Amino acid sequence: MSRYIATRAIRGANLITQEAEDLLNKAIAEKGADCAVAFPNTAYYLPTIFGMTGREVTKLGELKPVLEHAKDLLHPVPTANCWTPYLGETLDSGMSTLLSAEIIEAVRFVYGEEPGRIPGFHMAGGSFTSPDGAGAGGNGYLNGPIDDVQLRAWGIQLVDGRMPGFAAIVGCAKSNEVAVKIVRELQKRSILTFLCGNVNGRSIIHQLQEEGVEMGYDTYIVPFGLDTLSAIYPIGFATRSALTFGGMKGGQAKDILLYNRARVFAFVLALGEVDDLKYAAAAGAINYGFPVIADTKIPQILPTGVTTYEHVISMPFNEIEGATDLERAEKLVQKCIETRGVKIKMTEVPIPVPYGSAFEGEVVRKKDMRVEFGGKYSRAFEYLRMIDMDQVEDGKIEVIGPSFEDLPEEASIDMGILVEVAGRKMQKDFEPVLERQIHYFVNGASGIQHIGQRDITWIRIGKAAAEKGFALKHFGEILHARFMADFGAIVDKVQVKIITDPALHAEWLQKARDAYDYRNNRLADMTDEAVDEFYTCTLCQSFAPTHLCLVSPQRLGLCGAYNYLDCAASYQINPTGPNQPIRKGTTIDKEKGIFGGLNEIAQQKSNGTVQEVSMYSIMNAPMTACGCFECIVMLIPEANGVMVVSREDTSMTPAGMTFSTLAGMAGGGLQTPGVMGVGKYYLTSPKFISADGGFQRVVWMSSVLKQTMAAELQAVCEREGDPELISKIADETICTDVDGLLAHLETVGHPSLMMDPMF
């Protein structure tokens, strides 16, 4: 009965709030009330406090009123008989626990005690494109709060269903074996796994570390900390999701909670004994609509309401039906998914290693590698083409040429992947759209790494995967299964050839390159003027209900994942889906790209929030953004130009704000003249803020963009008639304030200073 849970949660909340008070008083006495306090690389101040109370805490002293509020939310424990109701009171105590936990973690940051550390711990991540580099995280630190770059990077996966939700695992599994199994089961379903807490000092983080499981952003397994309090980070992540994608403001507590209940498919899995503090934290999670599943015997709360399905489920591990602990672990995970109502899209792929998009980010380091294709020492390519129906034998997989089994370890050989598809609704224009999926499809296999595309593909097979029997033909199995499952609407038949034979490799590489050239020219020829219809993209409306993307040939979606052809293909696949063709209609302003048809749909799909959209202006009715944008473009009035900040850039910008802070203004489906979230390839379009002066307006740009898009940007500069332009654009290594920027622009003679005023 839940009076027991109420009692323990309320007791836990009282204790933790007391602890927060003691710690805060000590910190204020030692560091002073003005001492700065923040979570690193995150916007929204201390996010749970900001979301729930609207307080913008930046100094220790400002935590005092938060603590007082947390204390107000406390209640006495229910009496043994003639009790007064306790559900609302328990939920309040849960909220009080979350606020107190965030206070404590924030103070710990002040003392340098957060994130926690485990000797010898190495976090995976930050090294995906350079798998052999040291990467970040080699210093024994656990994760702490998820930074904003990652939050936004995951945004699109959360909305398009690739990442169906997140699991917050608290405690320690029955055995290391069970711990690994649980996490693998979650990974298989692409569920983000957050780890925290311990039982008698031992945490699931220890268990996974001992078993050599990679933890970090790239593997979807994030170790937050060894105590229960670090569960505040997943809650902060959830709060920030609502603020980032839902367009909610700090203090809109109820909206944020309901948003999470409806849209963020998260649950808590409590492994091992549940103590008072865990009950209290669980009550906090339930406030967000996240159910709690325990693998021990605890009272259940079955009626629904605050959560969508059951609130608390008890599934004592040893009582789960199953022959082995591994089977029990599998059933436990299934129950979690059922309880939260997580929708899982799973394709059975007949290969000998686990498969799921949670494995997409896995890194195969050189020392763990069996064989690689492409990279420094060999050439790999991938090419998808449509051919006649009768030329395709569905499911046929051919390996042409020698395999790698006889080669020494860490070998490098040439390979080509040729995917041939046929379908009644297939169009030649969809070839590149489908081809780009190869990256995601191949990466989903555990122990396989795929980087790049076209003729710069770089694939590695790890030793573990090879030992389990992963062979070349399995690339074909993966591609056949996934293309049929995901694109069955346009693809009727798929056959795959894996080519390692040198002569054939050379022949097909040339054919592929011809095709790439043809496509480049074809896409470059497609202009906004040449088409009558643009596409809508409402994929993110599950997250940002008033945001609508309008995708044209010359302006891709702000997430970078959907260009015009993608939308066209998506519409073919799902005619009632998120991408709908929309006639431009009457031209209201050609320069600014304002069209009657587009305004109409924007009004309708934004529920009246947006009245007018211009495709090519940042100053006048700019397009809104959800939150998954790759870059933010923002007016710098003093410089008569704009800056472009990459979401990978954590440094300060001349606007006096970091990406994280700026993102709050750009996202959430709000129209803010002078601020816009865009996909980075929009920078290269002739229609990039063309109404406001185009690319020549760019006065500052994150250096990461300059580096990763060097060739494309150089081409833009030449198109704009100023080949030196890119070197005139400042970046964070040159200046991070307006004065420095102006000095730089004067020195290099940046064109923006001579252009007409922007407004």
Added chain:
Amino acid sequence: MAKQKIVPSIDPAAIYVLDYAEAMGIPTSFSRANDMAPCTIGSGQKGVCCKNCFMGPCRVTKEGQVGVCGATLETIAARNLARAIAAGSAAHSDHGRDLAFTLLAVAKGEAQGYEIRDEAKLWSVAAKHGIPTKGRTATEVALDVANKAVSEFGQQRGELSYLSVAPPKRQKIWRENGVAPRGIDREVVEVLHRTHMGDDQDASHILLASVRTALSDGWGGSMWATDISDILFGTPSPKVGEVNLGCLEEKQVNIIVHGHEPTLSEMIVTAVQDPELIEYAKSKGAEGINLAGICCTSNEVMMRQGIPSAGNFLNQELAILTGAVEAMVVDVQCIMQSLTGVADHFHTEIITTSPKVKMTGATHIEFDEHHAVDIAKQIVRRAIDKYPQRGETRIPQNASEQVVPGFSHEYLNYMLGGAYRASFRPLIDASFRPLIDAIATGRLRGVAADVGCNNPGLTQDAVHMDVITELLKNDVLVVATGCGAIAAGKYGYLRGEAGLDKVGPGLREICETIGIPPVLHLGSCVDNSRILTVLSQMATEGGLGDDISDIPISATSRRSASRPSG
């Protein structure tokens, strides 16, 4: 035919005291109900009786038979019901009017001892009526709210402001049928006019007018009474209280407040805590002062202040029969004239306080909110003075039960989701999702409101309990107000424990999850308006439908004693 003897009560405490009354030959409502043969026609058991003019009374019992004026059975039945509704609406609404005037006096700083205890409620009520709050003081807003309330009683045209709180679909139905009330008093007066001899003679037309009058109470007078009571005395939230005659204290001065309004009784609550008066009581040999309530005044002070309840309507004579009551202070409604007769056998003083209510044989100390504290103290002092005259007492032993009253609609909202999901912005923020879900998933089969009275023509409390116990077993959550609520309390149904062993399995899960009793005490009989508010919010939140009629709720008020609760 020999008249069947009515079993007076299922409550052993009542039987204990009634046995004494019988032994002493003191008549009570129970004995009189037994002795009085009810007129079968007048009570509606067989035909109808019309007394609307002096040509009759006309008794119409057969199909086709008409009154002297030609009124048919249908017309007479409709007119009688209409007049009962008018009388009931008048009583509830007049109660609301007095509270509105009290709030007005408070806002003007003229009401001694009163204050705005619940500002959050004031803001929310102001918002419901479109009264601006931004940058204004509570007193300024209270003045506007009070004036708005006062104006609605005399309003002649338009619509009552509270109607806008109802689900839009329901509002439309009201307007389409012409039953949206224009002003509170106007609807009562019009029904009295229309049912006067020789006016409206079409039964369905009369009934529509009755609906409009009833709405003027539920969405007018009663709702104002509830909301203003909350503003002045605090919005109730659950607390532990006590019910039945056992709450009377053997060694203390016992004062009972009885009737319907919280205005004076709240001041008496303050007065009995006055150290000077407690000392005075001690000087008279008592150990202290014990305040208890009866009827809806009792509900008002129990759900806000935890003051014990000596019982419901039919306990008013019984309390005096214990011989332990020094004073019974009454305000309005449901006060039996027999009180003074019973009191004559004891030292008890019956004190009437309302300018509207005087009783032969009672002491009249007229209440005036401008001097409320002084008057309350004067009353308490009089009671204390009676203590030395107390004779033998017969307080039933172990005859009280703990209860958890105080389920205001605001608390209902809170209890289902905590402070962060509930808030006091009306309608917008309601979070009845767990309750709606419970009904949608079949854990609960619905909600039933048990409202209304006790009637000595039927066994005391049985009339409520036989229905309530059956409902609970069938997974129906019960909300109760007035005397029904107190009845449920006497038998332990207002305790969380009852949710474990007296209910069906689905309801049990809900009770355990939230920590609620299976019967929720929503307040006094004007607090029936709280039920309307909850239902409106549930309909607005959606899930079961977008109108009140879509929500599986029923209301029962069997054989009421008084007209308002009908």
